[in-house]
Amino acid sequence: MSVKRIISTRKETGEKVLRATTERSLGVNMSDVWEISYIQGSASEERSQGGYFATQKPEALLKRIILASSNPGDIVADFFCGSGTTGAVAEKLGRRWIMADLSKFAIQVTRKRLLDIHHSKDLLSEKKKKYGKPARPFEILNIGNYSIGGWKAKEEGFVKFILQLYQAKPLTGFNYIQGEKEKRAVHVGSLSAPVTIDEIKIVIDECKKNNFKTLDVLGLEWGYGVNELAKALAKKQKVDLRLIQIPSYNELSSALVGFDLNLFKIPDEIVEKEISKNIKFLELPYLEIKTKIKGKNIELNIVDFQLPPTPELAEISEKIKDSIDLIDYWAVDWNYQGDTFHNQWQDYRTKKEPRVDKKATHTYSKAGNYQIMVKVIDVFGGDVSKIIKVKIK
Ligand SMILES: C[S@@+](CC[C@H](N)C(=O)[O-])C[C@H]1O[C@@H](n2cnc3c(N)ncnc32)[C@H](O)[C@@H]1O
Structure with a gap:
């Protein structure tokens, strides 16, 4: 029901009267052409919030569509979100x-836009210029990391297959x-559990006993903190260790179209021709954080961050x-708490400030044991997370 304004004329006096009734009004139909102007100028605020995405749509357009087709609290989905x-x-x-979105760049732009949403234009009130509120907590999930497709319970075939894709010679x-590549010992982590530091320790021991000075450990998933612990251990044991990410099932299946990955059977010549072109086995990024605790205050310092060498990095x-x-x-x-990641502190590069702060600080209100989760996104859109356990007295 809408309020309709009617102007009528009083017979007796001839004066014009404005009346309001609550009778049903059908309003005016929307025409086929919506006159919403495109985002003007590359310097506009909305354009920069959208990361200069070529196909970015104006917020006014999405506002009309969302208001017309949903209610507060509903879920709105965009599976090709672009600039978000x-x-x-x-x-x-x-x-x-x-x-x-399938593009890491799109996800990166969308994430930044949501994190910075308090600076953006408010859409409901004409007077209030800025939205002024942070976005509610959200999580970014990567489907590729979690999907192992039809590989479940095929551990032995999996190891052989990964050695083949990595172009390592199987060893017995x-x-x-389990294998050897360019004189480096190769161990493939389990299909069903993250690679742990204990597992790496045992492999390093076996390398030492058998005169292997170099080792590649390949894994689909990694236990928390394994990277730093393993690097420290290998240094102590004088073994040159590389931790290598096995590409996800989805990445492999999109690079090997026409093959059923579940059969673990791909001719060697295809592996030689296609694998090196389309599939990358990259080293894990390395993140080192120092923690300082003073009373209820904590300070985290990023002391090192390394990415594996790639052509993109060389550029x-x-x-x-x-x-x-x-x-x-x-x-x-x-x-x-082990479930949703709450962005309680964050820093990100902007055009004005092209370098993030190395330091993050926090004051706890209560003593106790806490788990801190740190997420780092590199300039190519890759991410690393780390859990730090602290005791606050
Ligand atoms: C036209 S843009 C979206 C623009 C966005 N609505 C905006 O206003 O900024 C299309 C997006 O779809 C993504 N895309 C294309 N094919 C896809 C697929 N199969 N799955 C997921 N995303 C895809 C592209 O990476 C691109 O970011």
């Missing part, structure tokens, strides 16, 4: 949202060393003066 206009508008209109006669290497320059964004949940 739908998510930002849904957030500001009190809707929940799901955004997806060892307990943990920008001249511009990298400090390893911190490789970080696009990092965030901290000071009391991580």
Whole structure:
């Protein structure tokens, strides 16, 4: 029901009267052409919030669509989110949202836009210029990391298959060393459990006993903190260790179209021709954080961040003066409960401030044992998380 304004004329006096009735009004139909102007100028605020995305849509357009087709609290989904206009508008209109995109760049732009949403234009009040509120907690999930497709319970076939894709020669006669590549011992982690520091320790011991000075450990998933612990251990044992990420099932299946990955059967010549072109086995990024606790105050310091060498990294290497320059964004949940990551602190690069702060601080209100989760996103969109356990007295 809408209020209709009617102007009528009083017969007796001839004067014009404005009346309001609550009778039903059908309003005016929307025409086929919506006159919403495109985002003007590359310097506009909305354009920069959208990361200069070529196909970015104006927020006013998404506002009209979302208001017309949903209610507050509903879930709005955009599976091709690009610069994240739908998510930002849904957030500001009190809707929940799901955004997806196959491009890491799109996810990065969308994430930044939501983190910076308090600086963006408010959509409901004409007077209030800025939205002024942070986005509600959200999580970024990577489907590729969690999907192992039809590989479940095929552990032995999996190891052989990964050795083949990695172009390592299978070895027998060892307990943990399963292959060899360019004189490096190779161990493939389990399909069903993250690689742990104990597992790496046993493989290093076997390498030492058998005169292998170099070792590659390949894994699909990694236990928390394994990277640093393993690097420290290998240094002590004088073994040159590389931790290598096995590409996800989805990455492999999209690179090997036409093959059923579940059969673990791909001709060697295809592996030689296609694998090196399309599939990358990359070293894990390395993140080192120092923790200082004084009373109820805690300070985290990023002391090192390393990315594996890739052609993309080589391209920008001249511009990298400090390893911190490789970080696009990092965030901290000071009391991580093991489920949703709450962005309680974050810093990210902007045009004005092209380097993130190395330091994050926090004051706890109560003593206790806390789990801190740190997430770092590199300039290429890759991410590393780390859990730090602390005792606050
Ligand atoms: C036209 S843009 C989206 C623009 C966005 N609505 C905005 O306003 O900024 C299309 C997006 O779809 C993504 N995309 C294309 N194919 C996809 C697929 N199969 N799955 C997920 N995302 C895809 C692209 O990476 C691109 O970011």
